[in-house]
Amino acid sequence: MSLPNQYLISAPGKVILFGEHAVVYGKTAIAGSLDGLRTYALFEKRLDGYFELNFPDLGLRRALSWPKTNLPYHLIKHTDSEQQKDFMFNENLLQALKPIVNEGNMDDENQLDKFQQAAALAFLYLVTNIKNKQISWDGMTIQISSSLPIGAGLGSSASYSVCLATGLLLAFGHISLPDESNQLSTLNSAELINQWAFQAEKVIQGNPSGIDNAVATFGGAVSYKKGSRHTNLKGFHSFRFLIINTKEPRDAKTQIEKVRVKREKYPQIINHILDAIDRISLSFIELQSSGVSQEEMFKKLEELIDLNHYLVNSLGVSHPSLEKIREITSEHNLHSKLTGAGGGGCALTLVPDDMPPEDVQLVKEKLERNEFECYETPVGGHGIATMYATTVINSLEFLDMNKNKLREIAEWKYFV
Amino acid sequence: MSLPNQYLISAPGKVILFGEHAVVYGKTAIAGSLDGLRTYALFEKRLDGYFELNFPDLGLRRALSWPKTNLPYHLIKHTDSEQQKDFMFNENLLQALKPIVNEGNMDDENQLDKFQQAAALAFLYLVTNIKNKQISWDGMTIQISSSLPIGAGLGSSASYSVCLATGLLLAFGHISLPDESNQLSTLNSAELINQWAFQAEKVIQGNPSGIDNAVATFGGAVSYKKGSRHTNLKGFHSFRFLIINTKEPRDAKTQIEKVRVKREKYPQIINHILDAIDRISLSFIELQSSGVSQEEMFKKLEELIDLNHYLVNSLGVSHPSLEKIREITSEHNLHSKLTGAGGGGCALTLVPDDMPPEDVQLVKEKLERNEFECYETPVGGHGIATMYATTVINSLEFLDMNKNKLREIAEWKYFV
Structure with missing residues (x-):
């Protein structure tokens, strides 16, 4: 051609x-x-x-x-x-x-x-x-x-x-x-x-x-x-997500440095947390080839999202705006986590395939009333x-x- | 006698x-x-x-x-x-x-x-x-x-x-x-x-x-x-704490069962989290005999409280009321965690020795306005x-x- x-x-x-x-x-x-x-x-x-x-x-x-x-x-x-x-x-x-x-x-x-x-x-x-x-x-x-x-x-x-x-x-x-x-x-x-x-x-x-x-x-x-x-x-199927920008200034270097300092202070605690996070990623990979139904995959994805959010937060890189997003989305039974370096930046929210557009719109409006920017997009696939x-x-x-x-x-x- | x-x-x-x-x-x-x-x-x-x-x-x-x-x-x-x-x-x-x-x-x-x-x-x-x-x-x-x-x-x-x-x-x-x-x-x-x-x-x-x-x-x-x-x-000194009762019905057995199920589902993730929590307790014990100043002890106690809160939450036993308490207290730079089985129950908040009573009163009032019950008490000593x-x-x-x-x-x- x-x-x-x-x-x-x-x-x-x-x-x-x-x-x-x-x-x-x-x-x-x-x-x-x-x-x-x-x-x-x-x-x-x-x-x-x-x-x-x-x-x-x-x-x-x-x-x-x-x-x-x-x-x-x-x-x-x-x-x-x-x-x-x-x-x-x-x-x-x-x-x-x-x-x-x-x-x-x-x-x-x-x-x-x-x-x-x-x-x-x-x-x-x-x-x-x-x-x-x-x-x-x-x-x-x-x-x-x-x-x-x-x-x-x-x-x-x-x-x-x-x-x-x-x-x-x-x-x-x-x-x-x-x-x-x-x-x-x-x-x-x-x-x-x-x-x-x-x-x-x-x-x-x-x-x-x-x-x-x-x-x-x-x-x-x-x-x-x-x-x-x-x-x-x-095998990764496409899932529906909201990507939510807190618009809080984001400085990955500062966040990475925070974790480094915390790890130096509490090496054994933090190493176990990092290993737990590693296991979340590995569980996700296993899940892709496990042949479970899309429904079960979704359920587990929600659980892994929660687990990962709390563990990253335990490293000290959360931000009130990210917690606010979790609060708002959990009122609609949606699961969210920070994505990226934290301390502001973005969060992601998993959205069920069968959630009616008007319900998603409601969540988006609530988020936007809190000055967050929302994008609805498939991830993966x-x-x-x-x-x-x-x-x-x-x-x-x-x-x-x-x-x-x-x-x-x-x-x-x-x-x- | x-x-x-x-x-x-x-x-x-x-x-x-x-x-x-x-x-x-x-x-x-x-x-x-x-x-x-x-x-x-x-x-x-x-x-x-x-x-x-x-x-x-x-x-x-x-x-x-x-x-x-x-x-x-x-x-x-x-x-x-x-x-x-x-x-x-x-x-x-x-x-x-x-x-x-x-x-x-x-x-x-x-x-x-x-x-x-x-x-x-x-x-x-x-x-x-x-x-x-x-x-x-x-x-x-x-x-x-x-x-x-x-x-x-x-x-x-x-x-x-x-x-x-x-x-x-x-x-x-x-x-x-x-x-x-x-x-x-x-x-x-x-x-x-x-x-x-x-x-x-x-x-x-x-x-x-x-x-x-x-x-x-x-x-x-x-x-x-x-x-x-x-x-x-x-060597454990006495620290000032707020104990906050969410008054949410508390059912330790249900919470313990939740963790058991989660551990069965994700053994490797959860075992690392449990090990990290173990290390928090051991860090606290070491701290008692480390000869650090009361001030440094306080600072580290705050960090361990945050770490432990997020890790226990990652086990799935949090509750919106407990997150609300963390939100309110963190507005006053106070660190809180759930205490006990979670899913409601109580939270504890570490209070600096030099925090003026009127400031503590302010926090208590905010908490009480959210229907929580507050007790101020020394812990340990x-x-x-x-x-x-x-x-x-x-x-x-x-x-x-x-x-x-x-x-x-x-x-x-x-x-x-």
């Missing part, structure tokens, strides 16, 4: 289902993809040698653009056996790009903030580093629209990184748009997307675990553990990974489209 | 500081005595061969009484080496007493309820079973007044049992009122009191752990573990164990005295 002049890529956000904090100490964690909270990227061919990035959700009031001739291609040595070498992080390239990011983009007084700078750097890092194996595109414009809250621990940067990697690998001739005849090669494509997205994540996050990009690429749910490769949980569409879109209208409706504008196909 | 014709005995309630539920699975628990929540028993000599029990706090509208001649003394075989044999529980005696309890006390329509019946049985069990080694008392009247809520998990039955055992052992010539010259013998007396109180607890509770009567006898804080003897924590006084009291007025002022009516001396 030959490459059209315009295509749309989308990747989901992620939510940590189980194991936050414990994962820092080598325990197993589980993350699931957020089908309903996604980043959308419209890639368009250019012939003028410019790379343009338009991402108003980051507060950028106009597109950033860079001429190809400014990029430090001399710092890249492509070898024949690319794979090995390309995935060594190129720190020199990153440093060389830092001054270039601002060039020509700073004629108003606004400096790029840290999110804008990181997004631009990740884009330029991939643009420069991925070998251009075809010459039909000489430059491109990317427009980004995301329904994910930025910096709320829902994997917004990874879903952006996966969109970048997918779109660029397509444009530069490393992968092709999949159709039914090449399923095996699309799995390889997905692996390649995941690896390049991980590079972009390194630019943005410094020291990412790799889990967010894996979830955004492969969808479903994955288990992961420090020092070993993530595992896709094949098949076919919600990186996807693409070649529907022709008026590129002047793309960024004005309703984010929650973006999914409906095209007939999507999946890489995985 | 010869025995006066009237004396007053008092024993404290208890609160579980750490380790509830885990103790069922062989883990260590810590209990502390409630100096401010006590049972008071006024013993008075009779010469007419009647044993009379007056306990209006149990809802008894008039005194129960039994002639000595009705009691099944034939079921008791006192040996010379009493100790061993007497502390084998005499099930035959208990069964024989059951019909006797009601005899002569049922001329109105009211049947004794289970608390009243248990209190009367425990009294008669000790009266019959403890050998009367002196003949100066031929019968007695006991009046009981308790500032402890009944059946709220605060050791009301044990503090009653300790009062019974102490008063009867005195009346029947097994121990004598202590003075400064016989400290060693009073320690032996306390051991004897504790053992007989345990018998009374068996009558009331069926299968008590023995911890409640140990705390009511010895005061301070004790650690205990299934199958091994309790240990007094010598020395010299708050079984105590006695020989101040002459007008026995007709005793039961009308203000329970919270009972401590002030006499100059108290301590057995331990």
Whole structure:
């Protein structure tokens, strides 16, 4: 399938289902993809040698653009056996790009903030580093629209990184748009997307675990553990969730430091708690292959959510807003836990498949009256990974489209 | 010191500081005595061969009484080496007493309820079973007044049992009122009191752990573990606490069963949680002999309280009312946990020594506005164990005295 002049890529956000904090100490964690909270990227061919990035959700009031001739291609040595070498992080390239990011983009007084700078750097890092194996595109414009809250621990940067990697690998001739005849090669494509997205994540996050990009690429749910490769949980059904943003400022580093101090003070207590959390993740994994009914799975998921919430809280990373969410949702017999680093951030609430929309609406309204932001979305399930569409879109209208409706504008196909 | 014709005995309630539920699975628990929540028993000599029990706090509208001649003394075989044999529980005696309890006390329509019946049985069990080694008392009247809520998990039955055992052992010539010259013998007396109180607890509770009567006898804080003897924590300072009764119906058996089911379902998760709770109790014990300042001790006590609360909650025995208490108290930077079996029942809140009374009052008022009952009391500390006084009291007025002022009516001396 030959490459059209315009295509749309989308990747989901992620939510940590189980194991936050414990994962820092080598325990197993589980993350699931957020089908309903996604980043959308419209890639368009250019012939003028410019790379343009338009991402108003980051507060950028106009597109950033860079001429190809400014990029430090001399710092890249492509070898024949690319794979090995390309995935060594190129720190020199990153440093060389830092001054270039601002060039020509700073004629108003606004400096790029840290999110804008990181997004631009990740884009330029991939643009420069991925070998251009075809010459039909000489430059491109990317427009980004995301329904994910930025910096709320829902994997917004990874879903952006996966969109970048997918779109660029397509444009530069490393992968092709999949159709039914090449399923095996699309799995390889997905692996390649995941690896390049991980590079972009390194630019943005410094020291990412790799889990967010894996979830955004492969969808479903994955288990992961420090020092070993993530595992896709094949049997994971999609469940209905509310993702609730407390909008409390979130600082993962502070929360992780809190747990470290507590563990130093009470090593034996905390180690047992971390082991218990590990066992929650492992119980969840076992559950996937246990063949129990969806109903029983749901029931156990509720129990594991409660267990995990209390255990993470015992590590001292709760917040009154998270307890408030648990209180409100439990009034409707729904089970919630904090997700991510805690101390604010987000909570997730499991919603029964047969809960009537009006009842869900009631819960959402109660939460919103408490100044929380709610998103209803399936978590996990098949076919919600990186996807693409070649529907022709008026590129002047793309960024004005309703984010929650973006999914409906095209007939999507999946890489995985 | 010869025995006066009237004396007053008092024993404290208890609160579980750490380790509830885990103790069922062989883990260590810590209990502390409630100096401010006590049972008071006024013993008075009779010469007419009647044993009379007056306990209006149990809802008894008039005194129960039994002639000595009705009691099944034939079921008791006192040996010379009493100790061993007497502390084998005499099930035959208990069964024989059951019909006797009601005899002569049922001329109105009211049947004794289970608390009243248990209190009367425990009294008669000790009266019959403890050998009367002196003949100066031929019968007695006991009046009981308790500032402890009944059946709220605060050791009301044990503090009653300790009062019974102490008063009867005195009346029947097994121990004598202590003075400064016989400290060693009073320690032996306390051991004897504790053992007989345990018998009374068996009558009331069926299968008590023995911890409640140990705390009511010895005061301070004790650690205990299934199958091994309790240990007094010598260095435990007294701390200020609020004990808060949710007044939610409390059913320890249901809560214990919940944990059992959860452990059967998720053995590895729950076992790690139980081990973590064990480590909390052990950390608390270490803390007592660590020589840290009272200030640092307080800080750590707060942390252990939070840890333990979340872990017990992860076992599924929390209740919205307990979470409400945590919410209200944490608004004042106070740390709380459920105490006892959970699912309602009581919570405890640690109060800093230097918190002004008006601030404490504010917290209490907030709690009371939520229909909770608050008691402010020191927990632990020395010299708050079984105590006695020989101040002459007008026995007709005793039961009308203000329970919270009972401590002030006499100059108290301590057995331990």
